[in-house]
Amino acid sequence: AGVLHVVATPIGNLGDLSPRAAQVLGSVAAICAEDTRHTRQLLAQIGVSTPLLALHEHNEEALAPRLVERLRAGESLALVSDAGTPLVSDPGFRLVRAAREAGIRVSPVPGPCALVAALSVAGLPSDRFVFEGFAPAKAAARREWLAALAGEPRTLIFYESAHRIHAMLADAAAAFGGDRRAVVARELTKLFETVLDGTLDALVARVGSDADQRRGEFVVVVEGAGEDGAARLAEGRRVYALLAAELR
Numbered sequence: 001a002g003v004l005h006v007v008a009t010p011i012g013n014l015g016d017l018s019p020r021a022a023q024v025l026g027s028v029a030a031i032c033a034e035d036t037r038h039t040r041q042l043l044a045q046i047g048v049s050t051p052l053l054a055l056h057e058h059n060e061e062a063l064a065p066r067l068v069e070r071l072r073a074g075e076s077l078a079l080v081s082d083a084g085t086p087l088v089s090d091p092g093f094r095l096v097r098a099a100r101e102a103g104i105r106v107s108p109v110p111g112p113c114a115l116v117a118a119l120s121v122a123g124l125p126s127d128r129f130v131f132e133g134f135a136p137a138k139a140a141a142r143r144e145w146l147a148a149l150a151g152e153p154r155t156l157i158f159y160e161s162a163h164r165i166h167a168m169l170a171d172a173a174a175a176f177g178g179d180r181r182a183v184v185a186r187e188l189t190k191l192f193e194t195v196l197d198g199t200l201d202a203l204v205a206r207v208g209s210d211a212d213q214r215r216g217e218f219v220v221v222v223e224g225a226g227e228d229g230a231a232r233l234a235e236g237r238r239v240y241a242l243l244a245a246e247l248r
């Protein structure tokens, strides 16, 4: 059987594509990509002309069995997303699961990942952290969702888009308290890379007053709740467990 290679690609700087990623992309029978036009540009830059197959949220479930058939028949395939590591806020989980269930070898070519890149420069506790992906788009849902994370003791990592970064930071300040420390990592590895740190209140003000700081792609890293927050979270869980037991 073939191998399914899960290949990380750059999050901005083309120089971050590893030599092994380039070699694998050039040697497989086909590359499953989120956006084939986007990936074709990347391949053109490294002189690779491997056939591309569109694999996205909407067709992944349907396509996975056919791809597994090709793998079983001996073809090796690569999976990439538009940027960074596949499966991290990106498609691929269903295909990887289907391949594993079929006994196909799934092998990573690790590389760029925005959440890890942001954490590595944030200067916030990094021994334990939680990745929460994108906050809900609608304000009411986002506020409720953030409120539920307020007692989390681990460092929190979020992805955010340009049009919601300011609202998300303001809602985070309201939910976590404006004096909580945070980092806004923007356009990592790109020309306008900026890493801002400060309290949530200060970051809301900074991002709110400078339109340039609302352009591009963002990772928000927030320090976890202190001892108090952790204790509140533990107490909340204890009460919840008691209630759940009562209601059973």
Ligand code: SAM
Residues within 6 Å of the ligand: 011, 012, 081, 083, 084, 085, 086, 087, 088, 089, 090, 112, 113, 114, 115, 158, 159, 160, 161, 185, 186, 187, 188, 189, 190, 217, 218, 219
């Ligand atoms: N799979 C990707 C990874 O490994 O990081 C993430 C894909 S997710 C759909 C895209 C989000 O990742 C963006 O909205 C942004 O929050 C974050 N992101 C991607 N590239 C970034 C960069 N160069 N700088 C900051 N954030 C980035």
